[in-house]
Amino acid sequence: MAFRSGLLTMETSRLETxxxxxxxxxxTLLIIDVSVHAPGAELGAALKHSWPQYAAYAVSFxxxxxxxxxxxxxxxxxxxxxxxxxxxxxxxLACIAFLPFPTRLVAEHFRDDGVRAAAVxxxxxxxxxxxxxxxxxxxxxxxxxxxxxxxxxxxxxAISRSVIPGVPINAAATLVAVWSPxxxxxxxxxxxxxxxxxxxxxxxx
Amino acid sequence: MAFRSGLLTMETSRLETxxxxxxxxxxTLLIIDVSVHAPGAELGAALKHSWPQYAAYAVSFxxxxxxxxxxxxxxxxxxxxxxxxxxxxxxxLACIAFLPFPTRLVAEHFRDDGVRAAAVxxxxxxxxxxxxxxxxxxxxxxxxxxxxxxxxxxxxxAISRSVIPGVPINAAATLVAVWSPxxxxxxxxxxxxxxxxxxxxxxxx
Amino acid sequence: MAFRSGLLTMETSRLETxxxxxxxxxxTLLIIDVSVHAPGAELGAALKHSWPQYAAYAVSFxxxxxxxxxxxxxxxxxxxxxxxxxxxxxxxLACIAFLPFPTRLVAEHFRDDGVRAAAVxxxxxxxxxxxxxxxxxxxxxxxxxxxxxxxxxxxxxAISRSVIPGVPINAAATLVAVWSPxxxxxxxxxxxxxxxxxxxxxxxx
Amino acid sequence: MAFRSGLLTMETSRLETxxxxxxxxxxTLLIIDVSVHAPGAELGAALKHSWPQYAAYAVSFxxxxxxxxxxxxxxxxxxxxxxxxxxxxxxxLACIAFLPFPTRLVAEHFRDDGVRAAAVxxxxxxxxxxxxxxxxxxxxxxxxxxxxxxxxxxxxxAISRSVIPGVPINAAATLVAVWSPxxxxxxxxxxxxxxxxxxxxxxxx
Numbered sequence: 001m002a003f004r005s006g007l008l009t010m011e012t013s014r015l016e017t018x019x020x021x022x023x024x025x026x027x028t029l030l031i032i033d034v035s036v037h038a039p040g041a042e043l044g045a046a047l048k049h050s051w052p053q054y055a056a057y058a059v060s061f062x063x064x065x066x067x068x069x070x071x072x073x074x075x076x077x078x079x080x081x082x083x084x085x086x087x088x089x090x091x092x093l094a095c096i097a098f099l100p101f102p103t104r105l106v107a108e109h110f111r112d113d114g115v116r117a118a119a120v121x122x123x124x125x126x127x128x129x130x131x132x133x134x135x136x137x138x139x140x141x142x143x144x145x146x147x148x149x150x151x152x153x154x155x156x157x158a159i160s161r162s163v164i165p166g167v168p169i170n171a172a173a174t175l176v177a178v179w180s181p182x183x184x185x186x187x188x189x190x191x192x193x194x195x196x197x198x199x200x201x202x203x204x205x
Numbered sequence: 206m207a208f209r210s211g212l213l214t215m216e217t218s219r220l221e222t223x224x225x226x227x228x229x230x231x232x233t234l235l236i237i238d239v240s241v242h243a244p245g246a247e248l249g250a251a252l253k254h255s256w257p258q259y260a261a262y263a264v265s266f267x268x269x270x271x272x273x274x275x276x277x278x279x280x281x282x283x284x285x286x287x288x289x290x291x292x293x294x295x296x297x298l299a300c301i302a303f304l305p306f307p308t309r310l311v312a313e314h315f316r317d318d319g320v321r322a323a324a325v326x327x328x329x330x331x332x333x334x335x336x337x338x339x340x341x342x343x344x345x346x347x348x349x350x351x352x353x354x355x356x357x358x359x360x361x362x363a364i365s366r367s368v369i370p371g372v373p374i375n376a377a378a379t380l381v382a383v384w385s386p387x388x389x390x391x392x393x394x395x396x397x398x399x400x401x402x403x404x405x406x407x408x409x410x
Numbered sequence: 411m412a413f414r415s416g417l418l419t420m421e422t423s424r425l426e427t428x429x430x431x432x433x434x435x436x437x438t439l440l441i442i443d444v445s446v447h448a449p450g451a452e453l454g455a456a457l458k459h460s461w462p463q464y465a466a467y468a469v470s471f472x473x474x475x476x477x478x479x480x481x482x483x484x485x486x487x488x489x490x491x492x493x494x495x496x497x498x499x500x501x502x503l504a505c506i507a508f509l510p511f512p513t514r515l516v517a518e519h520f521r522d523d524g525v526r527a528a529a530v531x532x533x534x535x536x537x538x539x540x541x542x543x544x545x546x547x548x549x550x551x552x553x554x555x556x557x558x559x560x561x562x563x564x565x566x567x568a569i570s571r572s573v574i575p576g577v578p579i580n581a582a583a584t585l586v587a588v589w590s591p592x593x594x595x596x597x598x599x600x601x602x603x604x605x606x607x608x609x610x611x612x613x614x615x
Numbered sequence: 616m617a618f619r620s621g622l623l624t625m626e627t628s629r630l631e632t633x634x635x636x637x638x639x640x641x642x643t644l645l646i647i648d649v650s651v652h653a654p655g656a657e658l659g660a661a662l663k664h665s666w667p668q669y670a671a672y673a674v675s676f677x678x679x680x681x682x683x684x685x686x687x688x689x690x691x692x693x694x695x696x697x698x699x700x701x702x703x704x705x706x707x708l709a710c711i712a713f714l715p716f717p718t719r720l721v722a723e724h725f726r727d728d729g730v731r732a733a734a735v736x737x738x739x740x741x742x743x744x745x746x747x748x749x750x751x752x753x754x755x756x757x758x759x760x761x762x763x764x765x766x767x768x769x770x771x772x773a774i775s776r777s778v779i780p781g782v783p784i785n786a787a788a789t790l791v792a793v794w795s796p797x798x799x800x801x802x803x804x805x806x807x808x809x810x811x812x813x814x815x816x817x818x819x820x
Contacts, residue, residue, distance in 0.1 A: 024432050
């Protein structure tokens, strides 16, 4: 809260390093919320019974990894950062760093009536992150405002085409979670796995 | 606690990397303190009732992001680090890394009598951070002690003019929080939003 | 969950930086789970009695350090990243970042009947990490798919020979832990120490 | 636990980045242990009464900052990393990352009989860190084993002279803490402040 604008000198590499840090920390912090407390003799059974915690950990870790990959793909064609992109990115990172909270809610309430509220919170977090990401991308890409001169327009258009469905897909999965929390949660996991397996299986890279 | 002085060889990029780490970790750790515990059936209501926690998370995340931006703006014209700048920066980082604590206090006591003490603690943390930042900046800028030869004096003066109000503004908001905690808290949020929206809206970058 | 494949542009240095972050954070987070609570007068005795916590901390910190070293050794001969390597690495990192959880279980249940389940969970985590690492290495090394042209084939083959025993060794130690938890735990510690001391003593670097 | 030795290719910059991460995370994690719980009306008084927590936070944050500075000073003249230096550094980092635990003990037991055990634990952690640092430095410096050819021998000798007192000073302060915990704690704080203020006041950089 100190500087006038007009003084900003931020290289894209700085923003990427900061974002890398937030992605890595948010993913690694997920483990803090995994906990199983049981008397010694019952620990084995309690550990098996707690599989929703490990599943929630794995899915959220993977989702954060996917976002990290996508963020880099977008930054690879951007070569300038202005304040709007900066704060849209910080808003997106605040959503990603928020994910450990709904992850914990889902793991904790997987077997009680709270699962609906937990799944919807999870979905709203993902949808808000997708909105922030879409805003920051289209702000940068519109008229190639912040796009590197050397970046191929085909790549830029392809990124745009792939960013567009992010918001409706996440919003739809959230709506499904309102109606059926477990279906919504399975959808979020399936979307992440589909993203990984699909792109690997078909060897499109 | 081992070396004599005179041996210090610290590049500005090293200090920036360390500071980046502290900023990113402090922001991401904020989520640990967001927690809602309720029996399953009441989770939805409890999540809605807990909005001060999300607001506190969002404002503190944004404030840490702003400090990160400002720190980089100042480091962009500094090209040498000496021990005084180093430890003034470490003191500033200790204040920023402290912010999750008053954030948690505000979220926890938002609806009870503790809100005054929480808001004042928040304000004192911000004010101390601003003092450390002003000291480190003016130490570096005075007589261009640590300023890069290539740095434009107009930019240096502009940074100085913008650093000056940081301490009185934060101190004033803290004093307001003594008198009216909620007004003080709204002020801290408004200052952060004004910083972001103002600079984006007027497109001064 | 936003981009089509075919757009991926990820330098190995980016993946290394992200992995570095996860390794450093996972190791440093281990301390959060070390806790000794006792009335003042009994603190000294309680601290001595809690040595399994410090031992678990030290062994897991060392193991994460060893994985960090090995990951760099493998990345040193890899000069391209594709989506399969990326997600195999993210899976491996998810296992490493999971380690604080079984570490906490072992420390907590070291003196009760839960030690078996805790030690087996520890072993399964290590074995899964080893599987992910082997998959990612052999995917990259097969036919030198992602290996740098300048990389010596002798070095690549030596890495392959050393990656192979990782899975059976960790699986064997896990099986031992099923039969005798303490023997299994001592094995994990001994393997880590042997790795460090062995390579130092014989000065093979 | 996978590679044979002889394959290690680790640049000093990689080790510095990993160490930077551990230093930054350990310092920032200190805030997790600062907590004040009181009914709203008593929060102000409880916050004032909790000053040992803030003092412990500030001193440990500063000490970690000082270690970070010293580690860089030593790495600035080292240009090769072998396995011995690597694992001696990891052991030193494990001690630094351990510091949040005794910091928490000191803050928690500052006003009860546990302060002696807490202060001694703090001192033992610092002394062990100093031993690891001395071992790693003298291993690297002996016969200029890992020292850059371009490094001035005067600088190397000066670092050696300044590393030597680290172990006895920390051990002495620990012994003082056995006899008088508060004197020991004041000594640790005074040593850190002396390091900072001394080097700044006399402008020896």
